[in-house]
Amino acid sequence: MIPPSFIADGMLGKIAKKLRIFGFDTEYLANTDDETIIKMCLYTKKTILTKDRELYKRALKENLPCLLITLENELDTLITILKEYNISHIFPIPNKNTRCTLCMGDWKQL
Numbered sequence: 059m060i061p062p063s064f065i066a067d068g069m070l071g072k073i074a075k076k077l078r079i080f081g082f083d084t085e086y087l088a089n090t091d092d093e094t095i096i097k098m099c100l101y102t103k104k105t106i107l108t109k110d111r112e113l114y115k116r117a118l119k120e121n122l123p124c125l126l127i128t129l130e131n132e133l134d135t136l137i138t139i140l141k142e143y144n145i146s147h148i149f150p151i152p153n154k155n156t157r158c159t160l161c162m163g164d165w166k167q168l
Contacts, residue, residue, distance in 0.1 A: 062105055062143045065098055069109040070127060073135055092116060099123070107139065 063083035066074035117124035
Protein backbone atom coordinates (compact mmCIF):
# COMPACT_ATOMS: atom_id res chain seq x y z
CA MET A 59 0.00 0.00 0.00
CA ILE A 60 1.32 3.43 -0.95
CA PRO A 61 1.41 5.79 2.04
CA PRO A 62 -0.68 8.94 1.69
CA SER A 63 0.96 12.24 0.84
CA PHE A 64 -0.32 15.63 1.89
CA ILE A 65 -0.43 19.35 1.21
CA ALA A 66 -0.88 21.30 4.45
CA ASP A 67 -2.14 24.86 4.24
CA GLY A 68 -0.67 27.80 6.16
CA MET A 69 -2.68 27.07 9.29
CA LEU A 70 -1.16 23.61 9.77
CA GLY A 71 2.60 24.20 9.94
CA LYS A 72 3.15 22.24 13.16
CA ILE A 73 1.09 19.32 11.87
CA ALA A 74 3.07 19.34 8.59
CA LYS A 75 6.35 19.15 10.53
CA LYS A 76 5.13 16.23 12.61
CA LEU A 77 3.89 14.34 9.56
CA ARG A 78 7.33 14.82 7.97
CA ILE A 79 9.04 13.50 11.10
CA PHE A 80 6.84 10.40 10.87
CA GLY A 81 7.97 9.99 7.26
CA PHE A 82 4.95 11.24 5.32
CA ASP A 83 5.47 13.25 2.15
CA THR A 84 3.96 16.55 3.27
CA GLU A 85 4.20 19.89 1.48
CA TYR A 86 3.66 22.91 3.71
CA LEU A 87 2.29 25.88 1.78
CA ALA A 88 2.47 28.91 4.07
CA ASN A 89 1.23 32.23 2.69
CA THR A 90 -0.20 30.50 -0.37
CA ASP A 91 -3.55 31.38 -1.91
CA ASP A 92 -6.29 28.78 -2.34
CA GLU A 93 -5.96 28.76 -6.13
CA THR A 94 -2.30 27.72 -5.90
CA ILE A 95 -3.09 25.01 -3.35
CA ILE A 96 -5.82 23.64 -5.64
CA LYS A 97 -3.44 23.62 -8.63
CA MET A 98 -0.74 21.93 -6.56
CA CYS A 99 -3.22 19.24 -5.54
CA LEU A 100 -4.27 18.68 -9.14
CA TYR A 101 -0.63 18.37 -10.21
CA THR A 102 0.69 16.22 -7.34
CA LYS A 103 -2.43 14.19 -6.45
CA LYS A 104 -1.71 14.85 -2.77
CA THR A 105 -4.46 15.24 -0.17
CA ILE A 106 -5.11 18.77 1.07
CA LEU A 107 -5.15 19.22 4.85
CA THR A 108 -6.80 22.49 5.81
CA LYS A 109 -8.65 24.41 8.51
CA ASP A 110 -10.06 26.75 5.84
CA ARG A 111 -13.70 25.82 5.22
CA GLU A 112 -13.81 27.70 1.90
CA LEU A 113 -10.75 25.86 0.57
CA TYR A 114 -12.26 22.59 1.77
CA LYS A 115 -15.57 23.28 -0.04
CA ARG A 116 -13.75 24.30 -3.20
CA ALA A 117 -11.58 21.16 -3.17
CA LEU A 118 -14.64 18.94 -2.72
CA LYS A 119 -16.42 20.76 -5.56
CA GLU A 120 -13.47 19.88 -7.81
CA ASN A 121 -13.42 16.26 -6.54
CA LEU A 122 -10.01 16.70 -4.94
CA PRO A 123 -8.91 14.75 -1.88
CA CYS A 124 -9.20 17.03 1.14
CA LEU A 125 -9.55 16.74 4.90
CA LEU A 126 -11.02 19.57 6.96
CA ILE A 127 -9.24 19.85 10.29
CA THR A 128 -11.57 21.15 12.99
CA LEU A 129 -9.60 20.25 16.10
CA GLU A 130 -7.16 22.56 17.89
CA ASN A 131 -5.23 19.88 19.79
CA GLU A 132 -2.27 18.64 17.72
CA LEU A 133 -2.34 15.10 19.08
CA ASP A 134 -6.06 14.75 18.34
CA THR A 135 -5.48 16.18 14.87
CA LEU A 136 -2.71 13.67 14.14
CA ILE A 137 -4.88 10.81 15.40
CA THR A 138 -7.73 12.01 13.16
CA ILE A 139 -5.43 12.05 10.11
CA LEU A 140 -4.06 8.58 10.90
CA LYS A 141 -7.57 7.16 11.33
CA GLU A 142 -8.95 8.86 8.22
CA TYR A 143 -6.24 7.29 6.05
CA ASN A 144 -6.20 3.91 7.83
CA ILE A 145 -2.64 4.32 9.04
CA SER A 146 -2.34 1.77 11.81
CA HIS A 147 1.42 1.68 12.24
CA ILE A 148 4.14 4.31 12.36
CA PHE A 149 7.75 3.20 12.43
CA PRO A 150 10.00 4.39 15.28
CA ILE A 151 11.46 7.84 14.78
CA PRO A 152 13.75 8.45 13.01
CA ASN A 153 13.03 5.92 10.29
CA LYS A 154 14.06 5.52 6.65
CA ASN A 155 11.19 7.80 5.57
CA THR A 156 11.73 10.59 8.12
CA ARG A 157 11.93 13.97 6.38
CA CYS A 158 13.54 17.25 7.34
CA THR A 159 10.90 19.41 8.99
CA LEU A 160 12.07 22.49 7.09
CA CYS A 161 12.79 21.37 3.54
CA MET A 162 11.29 17.86 3.40
CA GLY A 163 14.67 16.49 2.28
CA ASP A 164 15.99 13.16 3.55
CA TRP A 165 16.71 13.24 7.26
CA LYS A 166 20.29 12.47 8.14
CA GLN A 167 21.45 11.85 11.66
CA LEU A 168 24.29 14.16 12.68
